[in-house]
């Protein structure tokens with residue numbers, strides 16, 4: 001009966017995708033391994049020269065710099081980090097630009113790690129971390145001077161709601177910078193995408209679709225840069241870690257490594273937008 005109900009539900013609602021709670025549970029269990037692999041971050045690295053060796057931390061730092069430079073906040077401003085992981089990007093941006101960064105994440109474990117690792121390393125009050133869902137941000141309207149989302153929208157099925165929420169807490173004229181994996185031609189016929197969809201959920205969207213969603217949420221898109229070549233060397237980090245951790249997580253990391261190597265169909269977008 002249970003199975004039948006589940007089947008009926010999925011016919012009525014379509015296939016079920018991970019909820020924000022599911023995403024938080026996944027990060028509660030994997031953040032240690034992921035930050036260990038990615039130099040303290042949970043985002044891919046940026047290689048200025050993809051043929052030159054960089055440590056995972058240096059490549060991760062460079063990605064954060066790419067975001068910070070596009071956001072370019074003025075001293076003392078209040079910035080929102082949507083999906084802050086364990087807080088390393090927030091700490092870097094807060095100290096580089098002398099701004100205040102509030103990070104939110106759907107993982108309780110990440111809030112604790114972020115507090116213990118970065119709240120004390122930065123000046124008092126320069127960063128703070130909260131458990132919150134991007135679908136329902138617990139902040140006043142227009143209370144931030146800028147925001148960024150590094151590889152967090154990719155987890156959200158309802159990107160429209162997330163972007164509307166971010167728009168409402170940003171003051172007009174402020175910036176939002178997004179980095180995410182995107183699909184060139186999201187279609188069930190694409191073999192790489194079909195593989196991605198088997199292991200990861202929700203399905204990827206295209207950079208064009210993200211831009212349309214941004215415009216509908218009240219943003220003007222200022223710049224879109226495809227940096228797939230700069231992030232590709234990250235696949236080696238996933239491969240090495242995947243082989244060493246094994247199990248279900250290891251399998252996922254290996255799968256992701258091989259997907260990243262086929263970036264001819266997958267892109268990586270760095271998008272800068274302005275709240276109108």
Ligand code: SAH
Pocket residue numbers: 020023024027040041042043082083084085086087088089104105106107110132133134135149150151152153155156
């Ligand atoms: N930006 C961080 C972490 C990226 S991992 C870094 O670069 O290191 C993805 C992050 O998105 C995680 O912190 C996860 O908790 C967060 N996330 C995913 N869905 C979310 C949601 N609905 N609300 C808030 N955070 C979310």
